[in-house]
Amino acid sequence: MSRLILVLGDQLTRDVAALRDYRDGDTVVMAEVETEATYVPHHPRKIAFCFAAMRKFAAGLREGGLRVAYTTLDDPENAGSIPAELLRRAEEHGTTKVIATEPGEWRLIEALNDCPLTVRQLEDDRFIANHTEFARWAEGRKELRLEWFYRDMRRKTGLLMEGDQPAGGKWNYDHDNRKPAPEAIDFSGPMHFTPDEITEDVLTLVRRRFGNSFGTLDGFWFATDRGEAHRALARFITHALPRFGDYQDAMMAQSCFLYHSVLSVYMNAGLLTPLEVCRAAEQAWKDGDAPINAVEGFIRQIIGWREYVRGIYFLQGPDYAQRNDLDAQRSLPGFFWGDPTDMRCISETVAQTRDEAYAHHIQRLMVTGNFALIAGLNPQEVQHWYMSVYADAYEWVMCANVIGMTQFADGGIVASKPYASSANYIDKMSDYCGDCAYSAKTKTGQGACPFNLLYWHFLVRNRDRFADNPRISRVYSTWDRMAPDKRETILSEADTFLNRMAQGARV
Ligand code: FAD
Numbered sequence: 001m002s003r004l005i006l007v008l009g010d011q012l013t014r015d016v017a018a019l020r021d022y023r024d025g026d027t028v029v030m031a032e033v034e035t036e037a038t039y040v041p042h043h044p045r046k047i048a049f050c051f052a053a054m055r056k057f058a059a060g061l062r063e064g065g066l067r068v069a070y071t072t073l074d075d076p077e078n079a080g081s082i083p084a085e086l087l088r089r090a091e092e093h094g095t096t097k098v099i100a101t102e103p104g105e106w107r108l109i110e111a112l113n114d115c116p117l118t119v120r121q122l123e124d125d126r127f128i129a130n131h132t133e134f135a136r137w138a139e140g141r142k143e144l145r146l147e148w149f150y151r152d153m154r155r156k157t158g159l160l161m162e163g164d165q166p167a168g169g170k171w172n173y174d175h176d177n178r179k180p181a182p183e184a185i186d187f188s189g190p191m192h193f194t195p196d197e198i199t200e201d202v203l204t205l206v207r208r209r210f211g212n213s214f215g216t217l218d219g220f221w222f223a224t225d226r227g228e229a230h231r232a233l234a235r236f237i238t239h240a241l242p243r244f245g246d247y248q249d250a251m252m253a254q255s256c257f258l259y260h261s262v263l264s265v266y267m268n269a270g271l272l273t274p275l276e277v278c279r280a281a282e283q284a285w286k287d288g289d290a291p292i293n294a295v296e297g298f299i300r301q302i303i304g305w306r307e308y309v310r311g312i313y314f315l316q317g318p319d320y321a322q323r324n325d326l327d328a329q330r331s332l333p334g335f336f337w338g339d340p341t342d343m344r345c346i347s348e349t350v351a352q353t354r355d356e357a358y359a360h361h362i363q364r365l366m367v368t369g370n371f372a373l374i375a376g377l378n379p380q381e382v383q384h385w386y387m388s389v390y391a392d393a394y395e396w397v398m399c400a401n402v403i404g405m406t407q408f409a410d411g412g413i414v415a416s417k418p419y420a421s422s423a424n425y426i427d428k429m430s431d432y433c434g435d436c437a438y439s440a441k442t443k444t445g446q447g448a449c450p451f452n453l454l455y456w457h458f459l460v461r462n463r464d465r466f467a468d469n470p471r472i473s474r475v476y477s478t479w480d481r482m483a484p485d486k487r488e489t490i491l492s493e494a495d496t497f498l499n500r501m502a503q504g505a506r507v
């Protein structure tokens with residue numbers, strides 16, 4: 001019996017597991033569907049990227065001689081969801097058998113399991129560590145810390161290894177990678193691509209159907225096929241990678257990309273594989289074109305963090321996304337969706353997110369993530385926001401970053417201490433604070449930065465949870481040494497701020 005081969009919008013790799021299984025008589029099924037386009041209100045750039053890349057990938061498969069049944073979103077026959085499309089195509093092609101590559105979200109894995117066809121979900125082997133390997137690594141460990149997992153991935157891939165030793169003598173060059181924002185940078189950002197005819201059609205469709213969602217579609221420049229994504233990779237390796245390490249943690253109002261790669265959107269969709277990206281970076285180091293601190297730092301993000309957060313997501317199961325161990329219940333304020341705020345770090349990050357569907361890691365972690373944590377925003381609302389606004393957003397990579405790393409809502413599986421910070425960190429690493437209505441240096445009273453107030457408010461309201469954590473217990477001694485009236489002022493000003501924020505006042 002011939003079979004249907006399902007290829008999802010983030011599985012656009014020619015040798016993804018299901019496609020490797022293709023044989024004569026099979027039909028590849030690809031579908032733009034309402035459920036995937038609306039299960040969160042995705043940034044229109046993400047939808048446009050996804051549909052354009054899907055259409056071009058399907059065209060490439062046809063050129064390669066494969067039979068493809070492709071459904072566009074506005075096709076009157078469109079059944080509206082992936083399982084419904086499979087049922088429709090199964091009837092059309094007289095089959096009940098489907099070969100799929102396991103989706104990156106429990107939601108869709110479960111929907112395929114519930115589909116009344118015989119759906120075989122093959123492991124997605126575009127990753128370096130498979131589920132069994134990660135589970136074996138995690139088994140019996142008291143703490144699932146990245147560093148040990150990362151070293152195993154270095155050994156497994158041979159990346160930056162000299163025999164069984166790390167190249168350069170050190171596993172990790174993080175200490176060299178903490179330079180604050182420079183005055184100016186000499187990289188003009190990722191490669192931009194002019195939309196071709198296929199992409200223009202998609203842009204028209206997305207503007208019509210999703211034009212009211214948060215996010216700007218004008219000036220769309222993403223790569224939408226493998227060839228373009230390769231050119232974007234080459235530009236990054238030559239022009240940005242050498243300084244990637246130095247300014248990895250810096251933030252600049254004038255340059256949202258700094259020396260970052262902006263390759264997550266392509267890797268997550270399958271246009272680039274993580275290993276080819278890492279090998280290109282390693283080659284730059286071997287050729288003497290990029291220093292070890294930059295190359296090691298970059299490779300660690302991919303074979304370390306990217307693999308690790310996926311491992312945690314699948315190990316913890318579907319309930320992980322619902323964790324709220326600090327019982328944080330405040331609603332997401334309107335300024336996450338563009339309402340005006342006087343906190344310049346947030347207004348710049350949100351504006352750039354609206355315009356580019358992008359923010360780099362430290363903006364996500366130390367600006368929006370940190371604010372959400374210390375303000376006690378509900379982690380599920382926070383996750384919904386991140387899922388809605390970034391072009392690289394998928395639950396397998398988002399969840400451990402939000403629920404674990406930034407919100408400590410998993411009780412410390414990912415982070416050994418909460419990533420809570422006062423204004424000091426943002427002031428040191430960015431150029432946001434200089435022109436801000438608030439003062440990073442002011443702790444209380446007129447003009448005090450809300451991050452300074454909320455930082456202590458967070459620590460005090462969660463004291464039972466963190467007082468015994470050796471990584472932060474010291475800050476409680478600092479708090480206890482403060483004059484009682486100062487402590488009272490901090491807490492009451494933080495309460496006032498939170499109440500005003502809840503009422504929708506401009507803060
Ligand atoms: P670069 O700085 O150039 O880094 C290179 C690559 O390393 C990235 O492309 C990415 O593939 C990988 N990487 C770096 N850090 C991480 C990390 N913490 N977890 C996983 N991969 C990492 N990344 C996503 O791909 N999708 C998401 O939905 C996502 N959500 C996030 C939410 C929060 C709250 C935080 C703190 C981080 C999130 N990240 C996510 C991780 C990281 O912020 C992005 O991968 C990165 O900003 C993408 O930009 P870039 O390609 O320029 O990365």
Ligand code: DLZ
Pocket residue numbers: 007008009010011031032033034036037042046047050103104105108394395
């Ligand atoms: C992100 C996305 C969007 C917006 N639309 C589609 C779609 O219409 N059809 C499709 O096959 N995939 C889409 N995707 C990617 C899926 O949401 C993704 O495969 C799942 O979230 C699992 O990672």
